[in-house]
Amino acid sequence: MTNYYDASRKEWLSRPQIVAGVMTGTSLDGIDIAIAEFEQQGKHNVFRLLGTYFTPYSTYLHDKILNVTEKKRPVSDIAELQVELAEVYATAILSACNITEIPISSIKSIGIHGQTVWHNPPGSRKKTAATLQLANGSTLAQILQIPVVSDFRSADIAAGGQGAPLVPAFDAAFLRHDDYGVCTLNIGGIANITLLPARSSSAPVSAFDTGPGNMLIDAASLLFFGKKFDDAGKFSQAGICIPGLLKICLEHNFLQKAPPKSTGREMFGRQFLDKLLSSIRLPATPGEDVIRTVTEFTAESIAMNIRLFGGGVRQVIASGGGIRNPTLMNCLMQKLGDIELITSDDFGVPTDFKEAMCFAYIAYLTLGGLPGNIPSVTGAQRQCVLGSISTP
Amino acid sequence: MTNYYDASRKEWLSRPQIVAGVMTGTSLDGIDIAIAEFEQQGKHNVFRLLGTYFTPYSTYLHDKILNVTEKKRPVSDIAELQVELAEVYATAILSACNITEIPISSIKSIGIHGQTVWHNPPGSRKKTAATLQLANGSTLAQILQIPVVSDFRSADIAAGGQGAPLVPAFDAAFLRHDDYGVCTLNIGGIANITLLPARSSSAPVSAFDTGPGNMLIDAASLLFFGKKFDDAGKFSQAGICIPGLLKICLEHNFLQKAPPKSTGREMFGRQFLDKLLSSIRLPATPGEDVIRTVTEFTAESIAMNIRLFGGGVRQVIASGGGIRNPTLMNCLMQKLGDIELITSDDFGVPTDFKEAMCFAYIAYLTLGGLPGNIPSVTGAQRQCVLGSISTP
Numbered sequence: 001m002t003n004y005y006d007a008s009r010k011e012w013l014s015r016p017q018i019v020a021g022v023m024t025g026t027s028l029d030g031i032d033i034a035i036a037e038f039e040q041q042g043k044h045n046v047f048r049l050l051g052t053y054f055t056p057y058s059t060y061l062h063d064k065i066l067n068v069t070e071k072k073r074p075v076s077d078i079a080e081l082q083v084e085l086a087e088v089y090a091t092a093i094l095s096a097c098n099i100t101e102i103p104i105s106s107i108k109s110i111g112i113h114g115q116t117v118w119h120n121p122p123g124s125r126k127k128t129a130a131t132l133q134l135a136n137g138s139t140l141a142q143i144l145q146i147p148v149v150s151d152f153r154s155a156d157i158a159a160g161g162q163g164a165p166l167v168p169a170f171d172a173a174f175l176r177h178d179d180y181g182v183c184t185l186n187i188g189g190i191a192n193i194t195l196l197p198a199r200s201s202s203a204p205v206s207a208f209d210t211g212p213g214n215m216l217i218d219a220a221s222l223l224f225f226g227k228k229f230d231d232a233g234k235f236s237q238a239g240i241c242i243p244g245l246l247k248i249c250l251e252h253n254f255l256q257k258a259p260p261k262s263t264g265r266e267m268f269g270r271q272f273l274d275k276l277l278s279s280i281r282l283p284a285t286p287g288e289d290v291i292r293t294v295t296e297f298t299a300e301s302i303a304m305n306i307r308l309f310g311g312g313v314r315q316v317i318a319s320g321g322g323i324r325n326p327t328l329m330n331c332l333m334q335k336l337g338d339i340e341l342i343t344s345d346d347f348g349v350p351t352d353f354k355e356a357m358c359f360a361y362i363a364y365l366t367l368g369g370l371p372g373n374i375p376s377v378t379g380a381q382r383q384c385v386l387g388s389i390s391t392p
Numbered sequence: 393m394t395n396y397y398d399a400s401r402k403e404w405l406s407r408p409q410i411v412a413g414v415m416t417g418t419s420l421d422g423i424d425i426a427i428a429e430f431e432q433q434g435k436h437n438v439f440r441l442l443g444t445y446f447t448p449y450s451t452y453l454h455d456k457i458l459n460v461t462e463k464k465r466p467v468s469d470i471a472e473l474q475v476e477l478a479e480v481y482a483t484a485i486l487s488a489c490n491i492t493e494i495p496i497s498s499i500k501s502i503g504i505h506g507q508t509v510w511h512n513p514p515g516s517r518k519k520t521a522a523t524l525q526l527a528n529g530s531t532l533a534q535i536l537q538i539p540v541v542s543d544f545r546s547a548d549i550a551a552g553g554q555g556a557p558l559v560p561a562f563d564a565a566f567l568r569h570d571d572y573g574v575c576t577l578n579i580g581g582i583a584n585i586t587l588l589p590a591r592s593s594s595a596p597v598s599a600f601d602t603g604p605g606n607m608l609i610d611a612a613s614l615l616f617f618g619k620k621f622d623d624a625g626k627f628s629q630a631g632i633c634i635p636g637l638l639k640i641c642l643e644h645n646f647l648q649k650a651p652p653k654s655t656g657r658e659m660f661g662r663q664f665l666d667k668l669l670s671s672i673r674l675p676a677t678p679g680e681d682v683i684r685t686v687t688e689f690t691a692e693s694i695a696m697n698i699r700l701f702g703g704g705v706r707q708v709i710a711s712g713g714g715i716r717n718p719t720l721m722n723c724l725m726q727k728l729g730d731i732e733l734i735t736s737d738d739f740g741v742p743t744d745f746k747e748a749m750c751f752a753y754i755a756y757l758t759l760g761g762l763p764g765n766i767p768s769v770t771g772a773q774r775q776c777v778l779g780s781i782s783t784p
Contacts, residue, residue, distance in 0.1 A: 008400035072464040079510040079524035083550075118471040130528075132471035137780050138543055142550035151530055155782070158475075158534035369783070388529050388780040390547070391761070 009369035013040050017367075018050065020096070021360025022089050022112040023353075024135075028065055030056035031089065033096045034356035035107065038364040045173050047361065051100025052353045055092050061085070065134075069117045078117075078134065085115055086139035093144060109147045110140065111363025111387070113355070119153070121162040122379075130154075131163045137390035149363035149387040156373040161380030165207055168194040168377045169365075170358040171317075172205045175347060181313040183306060184344070187213040187322025190263055191302050194377070195310060203311065204376035208259035211252070211301035212268040214322050216294040219273045224287025233327030236295040239288030248279055249297035259309055260379075292327070299331035306339065319344040319351035362386055401761035405432050409759075410442065412488070413752025414481050414504040415745075416527075420457055422448035423481065425488045426748035427499065430756040437565050439753065443492030444745045447484050453477070457526075461509045470509075470526065477507055478531035485536065501539045502532065503755025503779070505747070511545070513554040514771075522546075523555045529782035541755035541779040548765040553772030557599055560586040560769045561757075562750035563709075564597045567739060573705040575698055576736070579605040579714025582655055583694050586769070587702060595703065596768035600651035603644070603693035604660040606714050608686040611665045616679025625719030628687040631680030640671055641689035651701055652771075684719070691723035698731065711736040711743035754778055 016039040023032040033053040039046050057065075061084065068077050089112060097104045114133030122129040137150035153163035171184045176196045181203075184194045191213035197203035214229060221227045221235060230236055254263055277290070306313060316339055322328055323343050333341045344351050362372040371383035408431040415424040425445040431438050449457075453476065460469050481504060489496045506525030514521040529542035545555035563576045568588045573595075576586045583605035589595035606621060613619045613627055622628055646655055669682070698708060708731055714720055715735050725733045736743050754764040763775035 068467050072466050074464050075460050075470065075509045075524065076512065076518065076522075078467065078470050079512070079522040080518070080520040082524065083520055083522040083546075086550075117467045120468065120471070126468065126472070128472040128475055130468075130471040130475040132467065132474065136522075136543070136546050136550075138546040138778075139550040142547050142776060150780070151528070151782075154475075154528050154530035155534050155784075158478075158528075158531040384534060385783050386530075388542070388782040390543075390780040391777050392547075 009367070013368040015039070017108045017364055018102075018106050019360040019364045020093055020107050020110045021356040021358065021363065022093070022110065023356040023359055024085070024113065024115045025355070026116055028057060028062050030054060031092045032353055032356040033092055034353040034360055035096060035100060035102050036357055036360050038361060047174060047357070049348055049350075049357065051096065051102050052350060052356070053092065053096035053099055054352070055095065058088075061088065065115055065117065081115070081134045082136040083139050085135035086137075087143065089135060089140055090143040104144065107146055109149060109363050109367055110144070111152070111359040111361075112137065112140065112148060112150045113152060113359045114150055119163065121157060121164070122160060129157050131157055137388060141390040141392045145392040147367070147389060147391045149366045149389055151388050152359060152362055152372065152386045155384040155386050156378050156380045159373075159380040159382050159384050161373060161375065161378035163378065165192070165194070165377060166362060166373065166386070167355060167358045168205055168207050168374050169372050170354070170361050172196055172374060173361065174349070175317055175344075177315070180315075181311055182315040182317060183310055183313040185302060185316050185318045185320075187318060187320040187328070189213050189215040189218075189265070190268070191298070191322070193302070193306065193310075195313065197311065205374050206259065207377045208309075209262045210305035211254055211263060212294075212298050213320065214325070215265065215268050216273060216298060217291060217325070217328070219270050220287065220291045220294050223273065224290065229321075230291055230295070230325060230327070233295070233325040235288050235291040236325070236327040239286060239290070239292030241296045242280065242285065242289050242293045245276060245280055245290070245293045246296055248276060249294070250300060255301050255304055256308065295325070295328050296331050299328055299335050302332060303335035306336065313339060315340045315342065317342055317344050317347065319349070319354050323351060401759070405760040407431070409500045409756055410494075410498050411752040411756045412485055412499050412502045413748040413750065413755065414485070414502060415748040415751055416477070416505060416507045417747070418508055420449060420454050422446060423484045424745055424748040425484055426745040426752055427488065427492060427494050428749055428752050430753060439566060439749070441740055441742075441749065443488060443494050444742060444748070445484065445488035445491060446744070447487065450480075453480065457507055457509065473507070473526045474528040475531050477527035478529075479535065481527060481532055482535040496536065499538055501541060501755050501759055502536070503541045503544070503751040503753075504529065504532065505544060505751045506542055511555065513549055513556070514552060521549050523549055529780060533782040533784050537784040539759070539781060539783045541758045541781055543780050544751060544754055544764065544778045547776040547778050548770050548772045551765075551772040551774050551776050553765060553767065553770035555770065557584070557586070557769060558754065558765065558778070559747060559750045560597055560599050560766050561764050562746070562753050564588055564766060565753065566741070567709055567736075569707070572707075573703055574707040574709060575702055575705040577694060577708050577710045577712075579694075579710060579712040579720070581605050581607040581610075581657070582660070583690070583714070585694070585698065585702075587705065589703065597766050598651065599769045600701075601654045602697035603646055603655060604686075604690050605712065606717070607657065607660050608665060608690060609683060609717070609720070611662050612679070612683045612686055615665065616682065621713075622683055622687070622717060622719075625687070625717040627680050627683040628717070628719040631678060631682070631684030633688045634672065634677065634681050634685045637668060637672055637682070637685045638688055640668060641686070642692060647693050647696055648700065687717070687720050688723050691720055691727050694724060695727035698728065705731060707732045707734065709734055709736050709739065711741070711746050715743055
């Protein structure tokens, strides 16, 4: 099909382009901004990270978003949030430029993920597959007078995909190795991996959940010590693994289930912890020992999946909050044996800004007329150019 | 500011382009589609209407939209409607192509207005100016594999405008006369006019409400005869104007108020009718006479505004439901005197599809990188490229 964009897309890809990526996650903590330069070099794309910036949400925005996701609200809330989010993004981008000393005029486009308030991919409980990320592209484009790309997930869902994960596109572009397979690992509440076969291989990129990430460790820390997480891995460091308990954990049938697979709070949340604790004597067992045990379990569930389904990867590139837990990382390193464990920071991708960088990159692809989804990862029937473009 | 689109925009504008426009109005009756070809010829654009199509909303969609506008609803309703509307648009466009025998492959873009569920321009009661037209551009672009332009009103509002009216851009492009001023008139519930100075003039295009359109006639028809409107002007045709009642109507201070001005149901709705009726003897007065009188009033309020503020226009081009009321049109013709009254159909713009044609045209402009708003009409601080572009 002839495409009216062809001329501009070619021009866009012909030189380095600076793009700002804006991510606002479901934790509702605030706005991550990454400003990066992207360039086609031969067959590959390269990036240069120029600056990052974080600013928290106001209580007003935090509460309004939470209200919209949890309660029945008038449609005016949605309409206003679309504009209000674009306005705070604009302010945040200007602050980012100020602090990083990157001239706003050098930014050629902005990729905004928007605030997810609904995500119901095909195959789930409700009939109509749909996703909604708030923040109006036209509003932001008008305020900053810069082209904006927004709504990255709808196209993939329309093509039959899950609309997620999209970060593997970034991983596949920048973290693949020419000669051997590597794997990216994100340790959030849940842990998930993306398998990146060698560039020389014809094997597809794939991604799946391995089991708990920080979820069980956080739940145990809260239960025993009233802390939201095991800060710097101190609780687990002070504990001793309980072999009987670990054994019960490792019997969970999710671990050896063949991918594609995904999990969530319903499988490895507080309920699972309560079930575990019913098998040991409390309060005789120190909390540190329980936390140590679930930390070992978390590491082993990740390592086991990589060994079983990793196709012989030689390197694991970790990101996410879990990389700040040295006990977890040490456990994982031991269990991975010969497979090297490094963090995404080692590749110039600060873990806290990886998603913001990803959406800057997908905006770069979209303006270049290139698809941003990986069908073997999202389940889409085809590659799609992701997002909608608003120009001033 | 350099613009990555320049090359493609030039190419887009270099040849005739067929664009489908999709309008779904606040009456929630259904989907209007107009397929038209647009082309730059010298300094002006020309259009050729290729086909039109209407299909009603399903009860399911009608009710779901009404629920969202009137009640507090979960955010999933909005997310689903975005997708469901795009899906029914896709089906409707395919049907339109079938019936009009226009190959879908000839359609180079689709401009979708979307279903307005919120419109709160600057200066109104709530703090955040915002507008929300539902229907997801990416979803439709993926289904039909055609670039879609959507969300036409947000940019104008972000630039300080009212986000409306946008139809004057269409009028200014296609209905202006080289040598003398003309005026377009839309007789909906409210009547509004757009003044189009001669192309040779430097005077700006302006638009404002003149007073009631069908609103008072409809209210009286319902009250006296239980009919939603005065079908073919039969009630008014059978009645005689009551001079004392007409005099009271004409004393309304909105009529001679200088533009810009706008009005609504609160000024010329049922309450106004009740006030009028309190000044006459009922039931001695026939309903037909009352309807005749408010018809005369409606015609006179339009004509008076054109005489007072029309800057000497020579021609009035009427559209909207009111043009199907011959009594109203005859009254108006008499009251306009030397000023010619014709309908937009005479210009090849079927009145029922004028808005759909308008959004096809604005999509054409957007893909050509051209602004679609008229700041002297919307109040925006600047011209804006309207809408967001989703490509497959």
